[in-house]
Amino acid sequence: MDFFKLELEDLKSKGLFRSIKNIERIEGKYIYIEGKKYLDLSSSNYLGLRDDPRIKEEVKRAVDLYGFGSGASRLVCGTADVYMELEELLRTEKKQEAALFFNSGYDANLGVISCIMGKNDVIFCDKLNHASIYDGISLSGAKLVRYKHNDMEDLKKKLIKHRAGCEKAMIVSDTLFSMDGDLAKLKELVDLKEAHGALLMIDEAHAGGVLGENGMGLAELEGLLGKVDINMGTFSKAYGGQGAYICASKIIIEYLVNKTRSLIYTTAIPPAVAAGNLEAMKIARDESWRREKLLGLAAYLRDHLRNLGMDTMGTESQIIPVVCASNDKALELSQELYRRGILVPAIRKPTVTKPRLRVSLGALLDKEDIDFFVEELKEAIFKMDR
Numbered sequence: 001m002d003f004f005k006l007e008l009e010d011l012k013s014k015g016l017f018r019s020i021k022n023i024e025r026i027e028g029k030y031i032y033i034e035g036k037k038y039l040d041l042s043s044s045n046y047l048g049l050r051d052d053p054r055i056k057e058e059v060k061r062a063v064d065l066y067g068f069g070s071g072a073s074r075l076v077c078g079t080a081d082v083y084m085e086l087e088e089l090l091r092t093e094k095k096q097e098a099a100l101f102f103n104s105g106y107d108a109n110l111g112v113i114s115c116i117m118g119k120n121d122v123i124f125c126d127k128l129n130h131a132s133i134y135d136g137i138s139l140s141g142a143k144l145v146r147y148k149h150n151d152m153e154d155l156k157k158k159l160i161k162h163r164a165g166c167e168k169a170m171i172v173s174d175t176l177f178s179m180d181g182d183l184a185k186l187k188e189l190v191d192l193k194e195a196h197g198a199l200l201m202i203d204e205a206h207a208g209g210v211l212g213e214n215g216m217g218l219a220e221l222e223g224l225l226g227k228v229d230i231n232m233g234t235f236s237k238a239y240g241g242q243g244a245y246i247c248a249s250k251i252i253i254e255y256l257v258n259k260t261r262s263l264i265y266t267t268a269i270p271p272a273v274a275a276g277n278l279e280a281m282k283i284a285r286d287e288s289w290r291r292e293k294l295l296g297l298a299a300y301l302r303d304h305l306r307n308l309g310m311d312t313m314g315t316e317s318q319i320i321p322v323v324c325a326s327n328d329k330a331l332e333l334s335q336e337l338y339r340r341g342i343l344v345p346a347i348r349k350p351t352v353t354k355p356r357l358r359v360s361l362g363a364l365l366d367k368e369d370i371d372f373f374v375e376e377l378k379e380a381i382f383k384m385d386r
Contacts, residue, residue: 015327016348026051029364031343038343039369041359046318047209047283047290048364050240055279062275070268075257080271086278090245093216093285095225098253100246102262103269105205105234106132108244111262112230113172113201114139116255122166124155126173128180130203133172142170149177152188159196169198175218176207179352181315183207186218190227201230209238209284210291210318238291239280242273290363294318297361297370304374313354321347322357322377329384330355336380342373 011017024032028048031040049055062082071077083101090099102108113136117123121142125133128149137144145162147155155171163169171193173184186202193200204217212220217233219225230248235241246256256263284290298318305312311323324330327348334346334357347358359373 015331029362029369033343036341038338038341039373041342041344041361041373043362044206044237044360045240045362045364046206046238046294046360047240048362049238049280049283049290052240052280052283054283055240055276058279059272059276062272066271068270068272070270072267073264074268075264079268080274082271082275082278083268086274086281087245089278089281090247093214093281094219094231094247096231096247097250098248100253100256100263101269101274102244102246103266104242105130105203105232105236105244106135107262107266108232108234108246109133109203110136110139111260112232112246112256113137113170115260116140116199116230116252117142117168117170120166121168121170122162124158124162124169124171124198126150126177126184128177129172129174130178130205133174133203137172149180150182150185152185152192155189155192159192159198163196163198169196170201171198172201172203174203174205176204176211176317176319178206178319179347179356179358180313180321181317181319182313183218183316186222186224190224193229199229200227201232202228204231204233205244206237206317206319208233209281210294213288215284215288215291235277235280239277239284241277241280243269243277294361294363297363297365297367300367301359301361301370301374304370308374308378311354318361320359320361321354322359324355324357327355330357332384333357333377333380336384337376340376340380342376344373 021033029040031038066080087099087101109132117140119141122145123137123142124145124147125137126149127146145158147158171189173189175184175186189200207217209215211218219228219231230246232246234244301320302312305322313321315321324333330346330348334344337344344357344359348355
């Protein structure tokens with residue numbers, strides 16, 4: 001037991017100790033904790049769909065039809081119609097031959113990468129990709145080659161150096177990076193994968209619902225839906241739900257159904273959740289004002305912060321980092337804003353190289369909320385620097 005105590009004390013001394021807040025209820029852009037209301041700048045509820053009444057009704061209807069749980073793995077007891085409807089909508093909107101629904105983005109990345117790639121293969125991974133991608137690579141046993149973040153020249157050199165002699169090669173990248181808020185250079189990734197005979201897998205978790213004419217992500221925005229071999233995304237961000245998907249060719253999806261351990265050996269997500277995701281995806285597709293408003297608010301906040309001389313790194317999206325001098329400064333600033341009624345997390349080393357506040361915007365916010373945050377941020381920084 002001394003080991004656990006010492007490790008926790010070490011985390012506290014480094015400003016890295018974390019605890020889970022008890023949420024009492026959520027109302028749109030506000031979150032209630034211990035009887036107090038906070039403006040929520042922490043969640044990935046980008047389109048404000050988490051508590052949409054239309055989605056709630058579909059979930060209730062599905063519970064009445066299918067019950068609470070799914071019963072078993074989809075391969076053991078079959079699959080509810082609503083799963084098939086969701087996969088058909090995904091296939092159509094992503095312009096792919098087939099789609100497959102997973103319990104979470106972590107399950108999808110872990111299972112798919114480790115299933116497709118093996119010890120005789122090589123995977124080229126952006127340095128800032130999500131942890132689930134790295135864990136999938138580790139489990140696969142494939143050779144890992146990291147390239148500098150969004151550095152296509154570095155990737156090209158490493159493809160030339162490491163591709164030869166390997167059976168399969170995969171390039172994998174987030175499309176919207178979850179901590180810096182910048183976008184992948186997807187056109188160049190497509191060119192490089194074609195030039196070097198590699199598969200291209202993208203993670204659209206934070207871009208899905210937000211980017212593109214119909215919210216289908218960066219690949220849609222750049223007209224590249226048909227050029228991506230494995231298109232992964234989640235329902236737990238902009239769609240306000242839970243679960244993930246893979247869109248790919250029919251043969252890849254059939255292979256995944258038969259080989260992916262994180263699909264085969266786990267109880268399926270409840271059908272009611274799939275029903276909520278299906279409704280959320282339709283709403284997000286049809287109500288383009290949500291992403292238009294969200295991206296407008298993001299530009300508005302970025303301009304304010306940059307005018308104040310704050311480092312927001314290379315963000316191009318609704319995820320806006322505010323860089324701080326140290327872990328302690330980031331945590332102190334987050335706590336001061338919390339006392340002022342704003343929930344915005346401190347992201348610290350070693351998760352990121354530069355400690356920061358990670359501001360995550362949603363379509364239910366207004367410019368007045370952005371103005372309020374900026375003023376409170378200025379006052380909090382002034383108070384800390386006195």
